[in-house]
Amino acid sequence: MKTLALYYSRGGHTKKYAEALGAEAVLELVPTRRVGILKALALGCIAAARGRAWRIEPLDVNLSDFERIVLLAPVWAGGAAPPLNAALELLPPGKTVDVRLVSAGGKSACRERIKAKITERGCALGSFEDIKA
Ligand SMILES: Cc1cc2nc3c(=O)[nH]c(=O)nc-3n(C[C@H](O)[C@H](O)[C@H](O)COP(=O)(O)O)c2cc1C
Secondary structure (H helix, E strand, O other), rough: EEHHHHHHOOOOHHHHHHHHHOEEEEEEEEEEOOOOOHHHHHHHHHHHOOOOOEEEEEOOHHHHHEEEEEEEEEEEEEEEHHHHHHOOOOOOOOOOOEEEEEEEEOOOHHHHHHHHHHHHOOOOOOOEEEEEE
């Protein structure tokens, strides 16, 4: 299955997992505004906990060219870091979407919300894994 990995990583941990997948293409989700630690801890945690998206730079790829899309992001305040929520909004219908969330504790609290968004986009959740960094 032709696979695209889309990841956001502020500190580099999630990037390592994205690159280790062996996907045909691996692209970074780049927020349009720089994310310093204070922004991540304040605004980022609120956005992540509420499932909100941050604007990201346009992706230099056609998502329709891939059958499977793997989305990866760190966990912030129990939710996926907001660039992952931006990627969810770009999903074309009919894809299998796998989610990998990387965190210090190895647990997220946003599985159902992400699953609902994937379904709303006409895609299917293949797998959802919490990874302890
Ligand atoms: C703003 C912020 C919030 C975080 N919130 C959580 C959390 O709720 N639970 C947890 O286990 N780890 C939390 N972490 C730790 C990160 O999820 C963990 O360090 C992750 O590996 C970072 O990935 P990255 O290096 O790709 O950015 C948080 C880190 C940051 C910067």
